[in-house]
Amino acid sequence: MNIALWIAAGLLAVVALTGGVSKAFVPKAKLAATPGGEWTGERSTGFVKTLGVLELLAAAGLVLPAALGIAPVLVPVTAACWVLLMVGAMITHLRHGEAKFVALNLTYLALAVFLAWGRFGTASA
Template structure:
């Protein structure tokens, strides 16, 4: 099970690192030009940077504490934080009646919850 959790954490980390860096490196206008990012119209540029920062920190928190063997409790906490971000994403897309992103967000939410539950419990470090 440990290998499966590492793979899930790696996939989640790669996803959130890419998503977060995209939000940090691009302007609100450029993000909004993407058909899949129309939701950015509902948020200020500062909020988008905050979301991007949280995603990058969450991605790092999924991997670095366990690899460096320092404060491993941060791994399930990071997974929980990323799950909260996905709940927010689902709510945002639901309000905008955007069904396709909700499915993707729900899958990512489930993966983050699996990592959080198992790293808090039976497969902690």
């Protein structure tokens, strides 16, 4: 079970890192021109950059606390926050008629639920 939780955390951290880097460092106009990134054209640059920074923090929060043994409770807390982020992402993509991205966000949401459940539960040790 612990290995499965580490795999889920690692996968989500890669997703968060990738999304965070693109939102924090890629120009908004370029993001808006990519598939699935059209929504960024409707939001302020500050909002998109802030979301990117939050995703970068999530990438760290999904792995580092458990890996370093410092406040490991932050892993399931971060995973629970990721669930909320994915709900927002699914709503945004639904509004743009992007069903394939909704399905992808649902997969990430399921991984985050599994991670939060596993790390808050018996596998938290």
